[in-house]
Amino acid sequence: xxxxxxxxxxxxxxxxxxxxxxxxxxxxxxxxxxxxxxxxxxxxxxxxxxxxxxxxxxxxxxxxxxxxxxxxxxxxxxxxxxxxxxxxxxxxxxxxxxxxxxxxxxxxxxxxxxxxxxxxxxxxxxxxxxxxxxxxxxxxxxxxxxxxxxxxxxxxxxxxxxxxxxxxxxxxxxxxxxxxxxxxxxxxxxxxxxxxxxxxxxxxxxxxxxxxxxxxxxxxxxxxxxxxxxxxxxxxxxxxxxxxxxxxxxxxxxxxxxxxxxxxxxxxxxxxxxxxxxxxxxxxxxxxxxxxxxxxxxxxxxxxxxxxxxxxxxxxxxxxxxxxxxxxxxxxxxxxxxxxxxxxxxxxxxxxxxxxxxxxxxxxxxxxxxxxxxxxxxxxxxx
Numbered sequence: 001x002x003x004x005x006x007x008x009x010x011x012x013x014x015x016x017x018x019x020x021x022x023x024x025x026x027x028x029x030x031x032x033x034x035x036x037x038x039x040x041x042x043x044x045x046x047x048x049x050x051x052x053x054x055x056x057x058x059x060x061x062x063x064x065x066x067x068x069x070x071x072x073x074x075x076x077x078x079x080x081x082x083x084x085x086x087x088x089x090x091x092x093x094x095x096x097x098x099x100x101x102x103x104x105x106x107x108x109x110x111x112x113x114x115x116x117x118x119x120x121x122x123x124x125x126x127x128x129x130x131x132x133x134x135x136x137x138x139x140x141x142x143x144x145x146x147x148x149x150x151x152x153x154x155x156x157x158x159x160x161x162x163x164x165x166x167x168x169x170x171x172x173x174x175x176x177x178x179x180x181x182x183x184x185x186x187x188x189x190x191x192x193x194x195x196x197x198x199x200x201x202x203x204x205x206x207x208x209x210x211x212x213x214x215x216x217x218x219x220x221x222x223x224x225x226x227x228x229x230x231x232x233x234x235x236x237x238x239x240x241x242x243x244x245x246x247x248x249x250x251x252x253x254x255x256x257x258x259x260x261x262x263x264x265x266x267x268x269x270x271x272x273x274x275x276x277x278x279x280x281x282x283x284x285x286x287x288x289x290x291x292x293x294x295x296x297x298x299x300x301x302x303x304x305x306x307x308x309x310x311x312x313x314x315x316x317x318x319x320x321x322x323x324x325x326x327x328x329x330x331x332x333x334x335x336x337x338x339x340x341x342x343x344x345x346x347x348x349x350x351x352x353x354x355x356x357x358x359x360x361x362x363x364x365x366x367x368x369x370x371x372x373x374x375x376x377x378x379x380x381x382x383x
Contacts, residue, residue: 060078060079060080060081060372061078061079061081061327061329061336061370061371061372062076062077062078062079062106062108062370062371062372063076063077063078063079063086063327063336063338063348063363063364063367063369063370064076064103064104064105064106064367064368064369064370064371065077065103065346065363065364065365065366065367065368066102066103066104066118066365066366066367066368067101067102067103067364067365067366068343068365068366069101069102069119070101070119071101071343072098072100072101072120073098073364073365074098074099074100074101074102074103074117074120074364074365075088075089075090075091075092075098075099075103075364075365076089076090076091076099076103076106076115076131076364077089077090077348077363077364077367078090079336079348079361081329081331081332084359085361086348086361086362086363088345088362088363088364089364090131091115091124091126091131091133093131094126094130094131094132094133095131095132095133099115099117099124100117100119100120100122100124101117101118101119101120102117102118102119102120103115103116103117103118104116104117104118104142104143104144104368105143105144105145105369105371106370106371107144107145107146107147107152107371108128108371108372109147109152109169110128111127111128111129112125112126112127112128112134112147112169113125113126113127113128113131114145114147114152114154116139116142116143116144116145116154117142118141118142118143118157119141121138121139121140121141121142122136122137122138122139122142123136123137123139123142123145123152123154123167124136125137125172134172135172137167137172137173137174138174139154139156139165139174140156140157140158140161141156141157141158142154142155142156142157142165143155143156143157143184143185143186143200144185144186144187146187146188146189146194147169148189148212149212150168150169150170151166151167151168151169151175151215152166152167152169153165153166153167153187153194153210154167155180155184155185155186155187155196156177156184157183157184157185157200162179162180162181162182162183162184162198163177163178163179163180163184164177164178164180164184164187164194164196164208164210165177166178166215176215178210178215178216178217179217180196180198180208180210180217181196181198181199181204181206181208181220182198182199182203182204183198183199183200183201183203183204184196184197184198184200184208185197185198185199185200185228185229185230185231186229186230186231186232187231188231188232188233188239189212189233190233190237190238190239190268191237191268191269192211192212192213193209193210193211193212193218193268193271194209194210194212195207195208195209195210195231195233195239195266196208196209196210196231197228197229197230197231197241197242198228199226199227199228199229199243199244200227200229200286201227201246202226202227202244202245202246202247202259202284203227204226204227204228205222205223205224205225205226205227205228205243206220206221206222206223206228207220207221207223207228207231207239207241207266208220208221209221209271218271219271221266221271221272221273223241223243223262223264223266223273223276224262224264224273224276225243225245225259225260225261225262225264225276226243226244226245226246226259227243227244227245227246227259227261227284227286228241228242228243228244228264229242229243229244229286230242230286230287230288231288232288232289232290232295233268233290234290234295234308235292236308237268238265238266238267238268238308239265239266239267239268240263240264240265240266240288240290240295241263241264241265241266242261242263242264242285242286242287242288242297243261243262243263243264244261244284244285244286245258245259245260245261245262245280245284246258246259246284247284258281258282258284260278260279260280260281260282261279261280261283261284261285261299262276262277262278262279263276263277263279263288263295263297263306263313264276264277265277275311277306277310277311277312277313278312278313279297279299279313280299280313283299283300284299285297285298285299285300287325287326287369289326289327289328291328291330291333292333293307293308294306294307294308295307295308295310296326296328296335298323298325298326300322300323300324301317301320301321301322301323302317302318302319302320302321302323303317303318303319303321303323303326303335303337303351304317304318305318318354318355319335319337319351319355321337321339321349321351322339323337323338323339324338324339324340324346324366324367324368325338325367325368325369326338326369327369327370327371327372328372329372330372331372332353333353334350334351334352334353334358335350335351335352335353335355336348336349336350336351336370337349337350337351338363338367338368338369338370339367340365340366340367341365343365344365345362345363345364345365346362346363346364346365346366346367347360347361347362347363347367348360348361348362348363348367
């Protein structure tokens with residue numbers, strides 16, 4: 001039975017604030033490799049009347065909860081590394097209204113965070129420090145976002161008009177639309193170019209390459225497998241694409257076959273496929289994360305890790321746990337496995353980099369993934 005969400009009384013929080021107020025605004029927050037637990041390295045002090053202006057940042061992990069389709073109970077949860085605590089419904093807490101219908105993804109860009117709310121047809125823009133709403137930008141069925149320089153790029157899955165929407169982050173308005181492949185999903189930046197995975201649910205087999213100087217398509221790469229959906233860039237700039245493959249049905253929706261899944265490596269200088277690793281013949285993973293020297297993949301029943309120089313798939317997962325998605329704390333490497341529970345709240349299960357279970361928390365409905373980021377320590381009071 002899942003652990004109940006830890007609730008802190010105001011007295012406990014105030015005591016925590018008293019302790020942290022003795023820390024310098026430039027304190028180092030150091031996470032261990034095996035856990036998110038942090039050590040605060042104390043230097044000089046912050047007076048109580050200036051702590052909000054000069055508060056230190058800490059590492060945190062956002063959890064994206066889709067909610068039920070058509071119900072409007074999508075949300076974002078926040079895991080506080082220092083307190084080892086989850087705060088749920090942080091958008092509604094900050095703004096007094098629900099976030100929307102099918103929260104697909106979150107992208108943190110400095111002081112601003114972009115939330116793709118798929119079935120509400122909007123990108124919600126909030127302050128990273130407080131999650132207070134700044135604007136809602138109309139985008140048809142937004143899926144994923146990435147921001148660089150003065151623009152935020154969002155994949156839009158409006159049927160028959162698959163595009164990347166270009167948002168000016170200063171005016172918070174859509175200023176351009178770029179046609180890409182069918183069912184465009186994740187996107188990432190490398191070498192001055194935007195790479196877009198086309199092919200959710202096996203609808204395509206390509207990656208679109210966009211020149212960020214002109215916002216025009218440079219090239220379309222056929223990766224040779226159906227279902228490119230997850231796309232990540234490692235520390236060397238190399239582009240990794242997870243092609244999920246697809247299930248083949250007959251006219252009566254009976255399964256008659258499968259297209260296999262694969263992990264594809266693209267050189268960011270030549271925009272050519274340089275290697276392919278076969279994954280599963282009849283499983284269709286769509287979740288992937290990159291951390292340090294490894295690529296992590298989930299196919300719904302476990303988490304697999306492949307080294308960046310791997311030439312073949314490992315036969316055994318590092319974590320055996322049914323999941324709806326997962327994410328990784330980029331600082332510590334701790335793996336956040338996310339479990340759905342039908343229309344009820346889901347569960348976050350934390351694992352060390354070695355695959356040892358740490359603890360678990362209640363989160364929102366249909367948790368599908370998340371992202372790491374920084375936020376101001378003292379604004380956790382709002383959550």
